[in-house]
Amino acid sequence: MNAVSSKYSRKDTGWRLFLKTIIARAYPRLIGQQREVSWLVFDVVMPMLAVVAYVFVYRALEAPEEYIGFVVMGGAMTAFWMNILWSMSSQLYWEKEQGNLALYIMAPNSMMAILLGMALGGMLATAMRAIAVTLLGSLMFGVTYEVTSYLQLFSVFMLAMIALYGMGMMMASAFLLFGREAWHMANLAQEPIFLASGFYFPIKSLPFWVAAGASILPLTLGMDAMRQLIFSSGFQFGFMTVRFEIIILAVMSVVFVVTAKFLLAYVEKIAVREGRVTESRR
Amino acid sequence: MAAWLGWLIESNWTDPFLFAVYSIVKPLSGAAILVIMYGIISGGNFNTPLFPYIYLGNAFYIYVGAVMTGVSWAVVDDREHYKTLKYMYIAPIYIPVYLLGRGVARFITGSIAVFITIVAGVLFLKVPLHFAEINWGLFLVTLILGVVMLALLGLLLAGITLTVARHEGFIGEATAGALYIFSGAVFPLDVLPAWIRPVGYFMPTTYWLELLRRSLVGNVAQAFPTLANFSNMQILGILLALSIFFGVISIWVFRYCDGIARDRGLIDHTTNY
Numbered sequence: 001m002n003a004v005s006s007k008y009s010r011k012d013t014g015w016r017l018f019l020k021t022i023i024a025r026a027y028p029r030l031i032g033q034q035r036e037v038s039w040l041v042f043d044v045v046m047p048m049l050a051v052v053a054y055v056f057v058y059r060a061l062e063a064p065e066e067y068i069g070f071v072v073m074g075g076a077m078t079a080f081w082m083n084i085l086w087s088m089s090s091q092l093y094w095e096k097e098q099g100n101l102a103l104y105i106m107a108p109n110s111m112m113a114i115l116l117g118m119a120l121g122g123m124l125a126t127a128m129r130a131i132a133v134t135l136l137g138s139l140m141f142g143v144t145y146e147v148t149s150y151l152q153l154f155s156v157f158m159l160a161m162i163a164l165y166g167m168g169m170m171m172a173s174a175f176l177l178f179g180r181e182a183w184h185m186a187n188l189a190q191e192p193i194f195l196a197s198g199f200y201f202p203i204k205s206l207p208f209w210v211a212a213g214a215s216i217l218p219l220t221l222g223m224d225a226m227r228q229l230i231f232s233s234g235f236q237f238g239f240m241t242v243r244f245e246i247i248i249l250a251v252m253s254v255v256f257v258v259t260a261k262f263l264l265a266y267v268e269k270i271a272v273r274e275g276r277v278t279e280s281r282r
Numbered sequence: 283m284a285a286w287l288g289w290l291i292e293s294n295w296t297d298p299f300l301f302a303v304y305s306i307v308k309p310l311s312g313a314a315i316l317v318i319m320y321g322i323i324s325g326g327n328f329n330t331p332l333f334p335y336i337y338l339g340n341a342f343y344i345y346v347g348a349v350m351t352g353v354s355w356a357v358v359d360d361r362e363h364y365k366t367l368k369y370m371y372i373a374p375i376y377i378p379v380y381l382l383g384r385g386v387a388r389f390i391t392g393s394i395a396v397f398i399t400i401v402a403g404v405l406f407l408k409v410p411l412h413f414a415e416i417n418w419g420l421f422l423v424t425l426i427l428g429v430v431m432l433a434l435l436g437l438l439l440a441g442i443t444l445t446v447a448r449h450e451g452f453i454g455e456a457t458a459g460a461l462y463i464f465s466g467a468v469f470p471l472d473v474l475p476a477w478i479r480p481v482g483y484f485m486p487t488t489y490w491l492e493l494l495r496r497s498l499v500g501n502v503a504q505a506f507p508t509l510a511n512f513s514n515m516q517i518l519g520i521l522l523a524l525s526i527f528f529g530v531i532s533i534w535v536f537r538y539c540d541g542i543a544r545d546r547g548l549i550d551h552t553t554n555y
Contacts, residue, residue, distance in 0.1 A: 042452050049459035053468060057316065060332065060469035061323040188304055191311035200315055205322045 021113035029121025051075030072137035074199035088168030160222025166256030351454030352388025353436025441539030
């Protein structure tokens, strides 16, 4: 009896609680989602439909083969952006609608740890979908890759992911304040972002200031750098040098995560003081 | 009344200006992706027949997503979100008509998006659309026939949506996405591998988009070999026949699925999935 009660009455605090919260929130994303195989099918099929359509547009235009590779890579990266929109930015809003948000805020754990757990789990689970889209697209359309630097590729991908999910954490708080408009905002941030970030064409093709403005989204620079690193003629299509893009992504990673922390603190303050953030208004 | 309800649900979450921006930005961005892809490869030459083919096909395809998904999404919205579908079922109304009415709001917003996309194409990208040369009779008949056909396909999807508990939101999107490829909306069907083309020939949307292009830009649309051997009237006949065929199937499927949903108690089945 004592052994049982001591096991369950032990209260973790500090960094141990922080880490456990991250793991606990990442668990349903990482393990739970894999149990639901049908999600995997839809998550792969939907981006593939766009990939197939755009590949055939390029084929109709008799475009060079590199562009087919750009589309496949862009299609794979859409999985991350969709995950950011629907499973990060909108997540706190969904939690509010289902009545969980108040419980999150009341619990003795850090909200930042919850968002980090969501980001970690979402990132890993989405990576599996992105790999599936890349493999499927590469096999279907015979895309070949030629990596010039694995170290740089790894750095770019990891920094792009940290910055992107940092941005997702930041947007989660902002979307919560949008209320009923959150769903529409997430819906709106699809095609315009696919356009501005150059998911299906090199960002260098856009006017300089448009491309520079779009670079505020980590995926814009991340994809631009990755295209330069994995396709033999990719450097011709680069907007900036890979090294410079790595530096910018590193800065973005820090800025977005820190801003997310401040925004979250603000939302928590409103929730506790006014009680209106956690209230579901259908 | 269903159409009015649909309009309010679609539009009253924000002020009219933001709603107008929201309704326009998405389709224009989708069109802009294709314009940039085309511009990069063609070196900015927008005077080939392929450009109006792509641009107009993409513009009118907005209707496919809007009307078809609009009808089927009403089931998800009313059952899962507002939890009112059960009340609609016990009210003295005819459910298929109610669902079709809910799709009208998306048809209106879709029409605005189509109009603006085409106007932008004519003004800024030199899409060769000349008022005097448009075959208005053919255009209007094709447009109306197509919208009815899409609404009935939406009813088919609504029926399927009634019987599934998971992924019901994806059904419309996945169908619209697949039709985008098989209908030759943004590339001639000849680009597809030969073994997959028959799927496109069986889809009414293929003939619908072809007729819309022909009615608006005439010979430019007929430059592609896919349906070059067919006259406008022949294509209209095929479109009518396929629309009737799919319409009958849709009504039958809806009735069948509706029966299953009633038997299994799925009308008020909320999953929070």
